[in-house]
Amino acid sequence: MARAHRDGVLTCASLMVGAPAAHDAVKIARELPDLRVGLHPVLADGYASAPAADIPALIAADGRFDDRMVRDGVRFFFLPEVRRQLAREIRAQFETFAATGLTLDHVNTHKHFHLHPTVLSLILKTGREFGMRAMRLPREMRGSLLLAPWVARVAKRLDRAGIACNDYAFGMTNSGAMDTDAMIRVLERLPPGITEIYCHPATPADAPITPSMRDYRHADELDALLSPRLAAAIASANLNCGGFQDVCLPGAPPR
Numbered sequence: 001m002a003r004a005h006r007d008g009v010l011t012c013a014s015l016m017v018g019a020p021a022a023h024d025a026v027k028i029a030r031e032l033p034d035l036r037v038g039l040h041p042v043l044a045d046g047y048a049s050a051p052a053a054d055i056p057a058l059i060a061a062d063g064r065f066d067d068r069m070v071r072d073g074v075r076f077f078f079l080p081e082v083r084r085q086l087a088r089e090i091r092a093q094f095e096t097f098a099a100t101g102l103t104l105d106h107v108n109t110h111k112h113f114h115l116h117p118t119v120l121s122l123i124l125k126t127g128r129e130f131g132m133r134a135m136r137l138p139r140e141m142r143g144s145l146l147l148a149p150w151v152a153r154v155a156k157r158l159d160r161a162g163i164a165c166n167d168y169a170f171g172m173t174n175s176g177a178m179d180t181d182a183m184i185r186v187l188e189r190l191p192p193g194i195t196e197i198y199c200h201p202a203t204p205a206d207a208p209i210t211p212s213m214r215d216y217r218h219a220d221e222l223d224a225l226l227s228p229r230l231a232a233a234i235a236s237a238n239l240n241c242g243g244f245q246d247v248c249l250p251g252a253p254p255r
Helices: 002-006 022-030 069-078 080-099 110-115 117-129 148-161 180-188 218-226 228-236
Strands: 012-015 036-039 104-107 168-170 195-197
Touching: 002 218, 012 022, 012 104, 036 080, 069 080, 069 117, 080 117, 110 117, 110 148, 117 148, 180 195, 180 218, 180 228
Parallel strands: 012 036, 036 104, 168 195
Antiparallel strands: none
């Protein structure tokens, strides 16, 4: 993250507050005053922040959520006690982020779980208390037709709630493979409005960040953010870049 920001084009990052390296990530972010940082709530395929005794229906013995999102989505919607525990966990993650002292730039859930209406409702309710002003809208051109109605519903709810969002997001279709060529292709067909291009950069490691990322090309994505070709393409397009507060909030310049 630090290299991609200092030496590359990265302007914004998202923090998993319950992740094993979260403490180190916060320390790095504090040393990068121009890097915008948001909360990346994790409700699947990752570690919880609330005490295990408070959320026994959500996590396994190791403190992790599993990755059965359809099953959990049904439980969130229909089971009141599970929903109460979900609310505790969402609040715990906002509280943990607030304790870092970092300014909350945005919120974007892991695996876009805020497409679920219950998750979105709880984030909107809790987020207001912690100064949330912007969220990612996971709308990608040529994206999934199955998700399109859910994305449209999220857009309407964010608008009603007064929460700013991007118009488009690129990085879903090619998740884990947003190399330099892929990012430049996005720039070549950038739609009007505010666009987020996101990826999962990292240096090579002996094991995947999570099992679901075992095929991700993290190093290629880091190389892309450091690429002079990509920097030149951004400059040539005369784009305004930054975090959500720089481009989405009232008074910010477009795109």
